[in-house]
Amino acid sequence: MEQTPKYLPSIHTIAVIGGGSWATALIKIFTENGNTRINWWLRNADDVAYIKRYRSNPRYLTSVKLNPELVRPFEDIKAAVKEADAILLAVPAAFITSALSTLSAEDFEGKYVISSIKGMIPTHNTLVTEYIEEHFQVPHKMVAVIGGPCHAEEVAMEKQAYLSLASSSSRYATALAEMMHCRYINTTVIKDLYGVEYCAVMKNIIAIACGIAHGLGYGDNYQAVLVSNSMQEIKRLLKEVYKVKRDLTASAYLGDLLVTTYSQFSRNRTFGNMIGRGYTVKAAQMEMEMVAEGYYAVKSIHQIHTQYEDLNMPITTAVYNILYNKVSPSEEFLWLKEQLQ
Template identity: 30%
Template sequence: MAKVGIMGAGSWGTALSLLLHKNGHEVIVWSINEEEVEMLSREREHKSKLPGVKIPKDMEFTTDMEKTVTDKDFVVLAVPSTFTRSTARNMCPYVKEGQILVNVAKGIEESTLMTLSEQIEEEIPQANVAVLSGPSHAEEVGRQIPTSVVVGAKTKETAEYLQEMFMNEVFRVYTSPDILGIELGGSLKNVIALAAGMADGLGYGDNTKAALITRGIHEIARLGVKMGGALESFMGLTGIGDLIVTCASVHSRNRKAGYLMGQGKTMQEAMDEVKMVVEGVYSTKAAVALGKKYGVDLPIIEQVNAILFEDKDAKEAVYDLMMRKGKAEHNAKPWS
């Protein structure tokens, strides 16, 4: 049995806390929101985010960060990506040398173009930072629907330890040393999911979504490989797998926000209606900047950015994508 601290009592933090508790670990969950802690402690259910999923009575919720982090075998960071750096900074005094921190959020910092694990390492240099990612909506993990993910870590020992801690009959965990590839796939797929949602909102069909998913992973992989990620990561669970589920699922907040924008709502109106952090909105500008930095053409991501921040009409963006100069799909095989 391990002692585990969960930073963040949203849908994902709660779902993972239930999973780890089911695996026999001692779990404590932190939230910055005192009202949320009181509600979860009293109701034993996150009615707004994981309705119908009951929380065991011996799982503790707290606003005490020191208690959540100190002397834990590992700590899971499940706060929204926009709060990862500030949360890590506040955690730093309580993190011991070599303590394992597992980031499960997805995003890229717009001002620095740093991944979340890079931000955590900068704020907590003494930590052993790992990541967990893949096609894993909290709504399904909380209901114990079979799910597969990947743990990325700097050492095989850390990855295999976390694999053992998380894995059970409904939650299969693979390991990988490619932390960068895992994080880029998880962050950039949210931008493509916004585009897929916009296509749905505009009334387009399955052909359109298939094209967006396929050409979207092509963009993500070209940029990710140029930055140093492994192509296999983008072709696996943390790339195409996560992209498929985020573009297609009713649980996807990014797809839903895109859908509302496709129907004519502004970015802010869409985010207000979703009522959860839409990570893709915050990753889009960073993705465009990374494309320019590494000299990689990102047509879908650039059009999403234009819709979000330059008031471009979504239909016009689709037209511009379709009418770009014709090109070969790939150059892997030469013409005879």
């Protein structure tokens, strides 16, 4: 990590919003230091009761044991955030507005916000942090993003992983990096908040494309070309929507893309694989029982794409056509393979 700035923000209690595998993994990481307290809000009252009794998530990463002295589950979201110094968002982007619907700007006042969401607000076509800043009047310097490359399942197994903490405030990012650094987690500080978010959104779309390719029977050679072309597509998008100096080969960008497009734990790749094998979108979603962020993200990115006449995004276009225009995956990929270099 870079040299620690002076006067780091003081964060003792974090309100975690969301009850999935990534929320569970992040709670495990934050409580490794033995100092950070977690107020954990879950939508399902039965899950709250189960966690209070058995100290584990009944639905996801059930092997992770929670420290009862540090982790308190809540049914009331207002009560969870009231005494927290920071709010960590770990709900799929498509459901974040409903999850936060009972909260107001007053509930966010004076609190840091951490987004671990790898998607966009579908009805707004905006990044999660942009929505939080505008809707809840949170200052830009009090917002941070947790980037990869990292899978929740490997966190549960305590396999070596890397996280990137992005914020326009290096002090805030450094404070989070220090809180999350432990035996199996390495952390890096980066200032490119929106760039990390856009890349996280795009890598899920690319992972769906890679899954479709695998389901259709395309091999490793094709996937290598697909992924390398996707980096060019991401670069072209970022040049239009958020042009700043960045190194896209860094772990927060390329690393996160690679782990999502190749890993067995990638739900977006799994979703795409099912589509390539002939599942309908609805059938794939029902069988997975988990949200593939890329399904919602590709619609938002496609709509952003149409605003720029000269922006070439063939992979995004192909995934959008398959998922939303119901074009045959095999036919669309015949077109796509001619667009790749």
